[in-house]
Amino acid sequence: MQTINFQRLELKDGERFLDVGCGEGRHTIGAYLHANVEAIGVDLSEKDLDIARERVEQFIDKDNSEKSIRFQQANALELPFEDNSFDKVICSEVLEHIPDFQGVLKELQRVVKEDGVIGISVPRAWPEDICWRLSDEYHKTPGGHIRIFNATHLRREVEDLGWQRYYRHWAHALHVPYWWLKCKYWGQEDDQVWALRNYHKFLVWDLMQQPLLTRVLDKMLNPLMGKSIVMYFKKNPTTEQGK
Template sequence: MESDIMLTVDFDRLDVRAGHRYLDIGAGLGRHSYEAARRGAHVVALDYDPDALPEMAGMLGAMAEVGESPEGTGAIVMRGNALTLPFPDASFDRVIVSEVLEHIADDAGVLAEIRRVLRPDGRMAATVPAWLPEKICWWLSAEYHAPLVEGGHLRIYTEPMLNERIGAAGLRPDGTARTHALHSPYWWLRCLAGPTNDTNEVVEAYHKLLVWDMVKAPWITRTAESLLARPLGKSLVAYAGLPAESGRAR
């Protein structure tokens, strides 16, 4: 079972169920898509980077072969642009857009597309870097953020700002969370060493600590994560729904 430690979105709070049509925008390494598949959702994992797709497709196929995802559920891995989603209106019950909005100039356009493809009474979750940890990263390293780096971060979200943009798209925000507090110091160290420096001994040592935490989930790091999540969580997660009475054409 995928460790909850690796997930940014709380799938119980998002209420992902068997039979749901689930869209993962910016699926990346596929961790959220794998969890959706385990829960019996029909998964569409979409990413703009073609290099991310073969591994995801192989993993989802392997999960089906060994029975880790329920029989009868399907999974599609495809390349796509978050601003022009290649799906009809009202196609999905659940949508995730994880660590994508901060990279795209027209974040309102992405949220409008999510509203378009979400079914009435559907739910979505958006994750972005949280304000304080991200602000420190920007302060520590100009190389970390745009416009100096292709694909860099274009803006820093506050919680009210993210909720306002979700609401402006016609979705109904219904709560936020913070997670991955132990990841914030890792990124601060990376910024100090240089974001593209993969040989720094301190950064490597801290990365080993994170891997140990994900594998072993010891009480001491889990307690620290719980206590520090709200002030230092690296990711801000916003949940929202599309009311059944939205009145959209189906």
């Protein structure tokens, strides 16, 4: 399940792609499959990286030397890459976990090329607020969400660094009820609660089958209750000119 749209990111053959906070590798693998790119995923969790390395094995195209993929451990506040070294950089569902999210934004800015693109997604404020109200444990669990982002505020934080948002969309509306149920019954396994068990089955079915009906329904509901807000940024030319 991908949150970043690679077409909106304008990901093309021959580019270098960095996924900051890649987790188990969904976007890094997605980028590798989308185009002939050098895809790199970084995360603090070695456990998640091991899962990502295991998952990608089935997708490796050994006959195509024009693309590559790798995963490595790194701190988002101290990325082990040179300045201006990536064409596209994404940070999806990560900033809500990190106290110094401004520091992460500066690192994204440092490693992306001057003509590159940054893609960022965070949980949408009002569905996330309901999750917090339903369960204290949801946001107090170590490594969990420590803030609810105001999308306008986050946009301004990025634009203050000299970038300009060129596109925005929402994602995963159909997942919102699941997380509300998850928070309401926090601490219980999905199979212990009828509603959780069956809604989870529905989401798995939807992911595997991708029927037209649910794709249309998700697209219609996303502007209203999409779980994530996704924003794409390019360098603001007026900033470079000192305007």
